[in-house]
Amino acid sequence: MPTSVLIVDDHPGFRASARRMLEASGYAVVGEAADGAAAIAAVGELGPDLVLLDVQLPDLDGFEVAARLRALGTDAEIVLTSSRERCDFGSAIDESPARGFIAKSDLSGPALAELVG
């Protein structure tokens, strides 16, 4: 049973590349969302095992979305991603309920597997 993934990013180009990369690595991409509100709704609807969550979204930022998902009781693993480096966000990543952070330039199936386990 492959791990089901929801991709949350406001750039369609990135979502398409990420979907192809994750599917090639054996993940099952069950849905995509372009902003925070859509992401929260999709998690409730699809119940993915993993949420690949961009930090910069048009409405809510990724940290806020992660906090709300946890508050709603979802048990999906949340992995934050961004085209920026980890250090650009200070301690916000460590303080968030997310499992971890992978910069978009380092994003790959093995990197995701290593973080989530």
Added chain:
Amino acid sequence: MIGLRRALVALGVLAFLLGLGSAALVTTSDHASPRGLLLAVVLIAGWSFAFTGLYAWGRRPGNNIGPLMTAVGFTWFFQAFSTANNPWLFALGFLGQTLPFAILVHLLVSFPSGRLQTRLQKVAVGLAYLATGPLQIVWALFIDPSQQSDCGGCPENPILIDGAEGISEIVNVFQVLGGVTAIAIAIGLLYRNWRRSTETERRVLTPVLATGGLAFSILLVQLTVGELGASNTFQSVTFVASITVFSCLPFAFLFGLLRSRIGRAEEVTTALSAENEQLTAELEAKVEELRASRHRIVEAGYAERRRVERDLHDGAQQRLMALTMTLRLAREKMDADPAASAELLDEAMEELSAATAELREFARGIHPVVLSDRGLGAALDGLAERSPVPVEIAAAPAERLPTPVESAAYFVVAESLTNVARYADAELATVRVERRNGSLEVEISDDGSGGADPDAGSGLRGLADRVAALDGSFTVRSEAGEGTTVEARIPCA
């Protein structure tokens, strides 16, 4: 000028000597009464009119007021002649003693220009001269003062033709009628003059016209009531009163002059002060405007950097991230599935071309290379070609201009055309950039929906600040339904 000054000095000396002679006549007179008052009135009024008149004459030779005042002063001494014991001097005195009143009428109704302009002025002055000149001479030929009750001790009249009272009384009635009419008209004219004058003119006019009006009024009472049979005491009192008030006229004239000078100085001070306040207010407004503009320019700088970061992040950076993932996937598939790997590499190349084009466009937004390399005309052609709305370049400078001017003009056109494409719903935009009267005039107009609010967006305000930083002006006209016209005028000597 020197000739006039000499003549005036000579007249001054003559007035002085005439005063001394008059004083001698009054003091040695057998019939002058009251002698002391008469002496004072003759000397004070005669000298003050004469000297003030000569001063005014010297100051403003083209104005008749000076000569008229001098004439009053000189003719005033006839009052003293009429106290003479010598019959011929005595005759000369009563021939001329009313003349200064006519000259006074002339002086006051023509004040301050010294010219008689209206018919009424001429009538008043004509009547006054008629009553005190020809009629006085006729009267003098038929009066024997030595026989009059109020002239005890007067010498006989050497020019007397007939001492019968009838003729002199008839002549006197005409004289009084003429005099009263002249004075009544003069009082009316003085009042009208005063009413029509401005605040500044009144500073000069009020003392002179008020004193003159008062003197004429007393004279009018004296002439009318006197002729109706008033007592000698009443006649003497009104005579002395009118003479005293007339004597004040030269001083009123000087006072008016002084007031006008002080007033003028005050006006200059007030005007300077007001101008100073206005300049200070304008300067403060300018400083405030500059401060606000500087603040906006700094803010615009930050906003521009944020925009650059966001554009890079949303645009080229995302493409490069996707490209990285595609390349990584292609490498992973290279051994197991070379065909899929080749397909991914083709896709990556396309993505790379798109990213390169996006970066090129982005760089052009920061500073268009064509502008610095080939000038404003070529850069405007580039903007027109890329615009989704058809653009007609109606005029563009062929020569190179200072870099800040070219840059400001370019961004005014670029931002305006972006707005046309986004909001105007236009079918055609027209760009006209011309060098005229030391300025570069930039105009972008469209045939779209209009109704744009220049204060609503930061884009237009940023352009206005950019143009203002070069001391230029920036306006937007956008009536609903009538398209939008953006105009910038940038100094470009």
